[in-house]
Every structure is written in C-alpha cells, then in structure tokens.
Amino acid sequence: MELGDSIIGLLPLLVSGYLFNLLFYPFRFFTGRADGQRLFFMSAGSGLIIGGIAFGLSYAASIAATTFSAFEGWLPNTIETLHQAIPVSWIGSLLLAIILGPVLAFLGNGFIFLFRKFATAQEVRTSRWIYGEMNLRFGSPLARLLRQAADDQKLVLINLSSRKVYCGRIMEAPLIVDGENAYIELLPKFSTYRDQDTLALNKNVLNYPAFNLWESQRYRDERRRLLDHIEFRLADTRTFWPFYQRMSVGTRNTYERARATINNELEEIEKLIGEIAPPNFDVHDWIKVIPCGEVESASFFDDDAFKSWFSDANEPGIVQ
Secondary structure, three states, rough: HHHHEEEHHHHHHHHHHHHHHHHHHHHHHHHHOOOOOHHHHHHHHHHHHHHHHHHHHHHHHHHHHHHHHHHOOOOHHHHHHHHHHOOOOOOOHHHHHHHHHHHHHHHHHHHHHHHHHHHOOOOOOHHHHHHHHHHHHHHHHOOOOOOHHHHHEEEEEEEEEOOOEEEEEEOOOOOOOOOOOOEEEEEEEEEEEEEEOOEOOOOOOOOOHHHHHHHHHHHHHHHHHHHHHHHHHOOOOOOOOOOOOOHHHHHHHHHHHHHHHHOOOOOOOOHHHHHOOOOOHHHHEEEEEEEHHHEEEEHHHHHHHHHHHHHHOOOOOOOO
C-alpha cells in the first residue's frame, strides 16, 4: 500500500468511527460534549477498532473463498470490480468498515433496548433513558440537577447571568445538558431578579397563575388514573379465570368508598379549573425557553421548608 493509498484509506475509517459515535447512544453523549480535536481522535479510535473488525471479516471471507466452492466465483469477482471502480488497496475492507459503523451502532442500541426492557421494565424511550443515566453518572453538577428535576418534576430555582431568577418545573431538559446549543423548557411558578449589589432576591415577585392551573390539571389526571384502576378492580374481570378468587365484600366496600371520595375530589377540581382556566388554555404558551449557557446556578426549591427555617431571620418573601 503506497502513501497515497494509506492517506485515502484513513478517511473511510474516520467516517466509520464518526458514524458509530454519532449513532451509538452512549458514545453520542460524549461526542456531543467534545470539541473538534477530541471529536477527531474519538472518531479515529472507533474507526480503527471497526477497521480491525472489517479487515478480520475480509480475511475470513478470503479464506472462505478458497475453502468453499460457493464463494469461489462471485466473491473475487466482486472485489475485483470494486477495485477497478475505486483503485485503492483494500477497498472492499474499507467499504465494509463504513457499513459496519452504523450497523454495529444499531446492534449496540438494540442490545441496550433489550437489557432495559427485561432488566429495568421502564417505559421511557431508549435514547432518553441512556442520556439520563449518562448525565447522572458523567454529567456536570448542573446537568445532574436539571436531569433529576425534569425526571422527578421537582421545583428548581434558576439564576441567570442577567440576574433574572425563575422558580418552576423543568418541563423538558436537553438530552445532553452540557452540549452546545442546549436549552431547557421551564414552566415558571414565579420570577424575580437579584439585587446588583447584595444579590438578594427582590421582594417584587411576579407569580404565574398558569403554574397553579397546570398543577391542578396534573393532579386531576393522576386521580383519574387512580379511579380507572379502581374501576378495573371493581369490574372483577379476573373472576372469569377459575384459579382466581372473587373479591371479598369488605374489599369491594373499601374500593367503592375510595371511588366515591375520588369522584368528589374530581368534581371540586373540575369546578376550580373551570373558574380559573382561560378559554383555549395551553400550558405550552407559558413555557420559558432558557439557554443552558445562561444558567449561572440552580438549586431545588421548597417554599414550605424556606418559610419554616428562615421566616424569623429574613423578611417574608426574600431569599438570601
């Protein structure tokens, strides 16, 4: 192989490594955080490994061509045709390496999907689950906090570089929080700003009624799901199977009392939502899209805990 062939031969390996790193979710997490130089070496490393596999398969194919008569004719003719079209040494192995890049990535993602399905029994999408785990294990402290806040729907207090402060719930966090052009979607509970000199939160707080309305709708949906479960149990569909026992009278009475309580709660919630909800309300109209690069600090927020711990030390409504 001449020097020119060697240089040209490296390009398919780089392409193969880049495709693998781009499509294989765990590696994509790291490539999304890498700069140009690191991205190049990561692609080269993956490409060399895939190239080794491709050359190994090509060597096995050449042995098979001389051993088995079924491969004797078409395999050498195919390689010869490729070499005439692209006069580069080992062109068959290099093209195989490019093909193997995405193929191995999809196989790896499929293996992770099967592992997640049978080992964790989680319903979340494979890519989101992987990025969430990678953020929790290898992400920055800010990435871990935002990921946990989005998954567990915890209140967060976010301080921006403009001294603007938002408190609310993370509706959507980027899969790769530390990557470039990463944004978070926040439904604010209230907003204010920090004093330029003391950095204390200003007591002039802007509250967002849409947050309370969304919380009410969320609670209503949770109670509806619980009611559906109770209705399913009261239907007693399992009695069609002979090895199941019928629901006892005491258990049925318990479920019926719970059903009546939840129905009363739902009536009150629906009445409350109907009084405060504007026509054609859509919670997405109130979401703030914030660049992650603008976030200077973030913390979980518990309004009740603050009032209990600091009500005597600070003016009400002011957080130091």
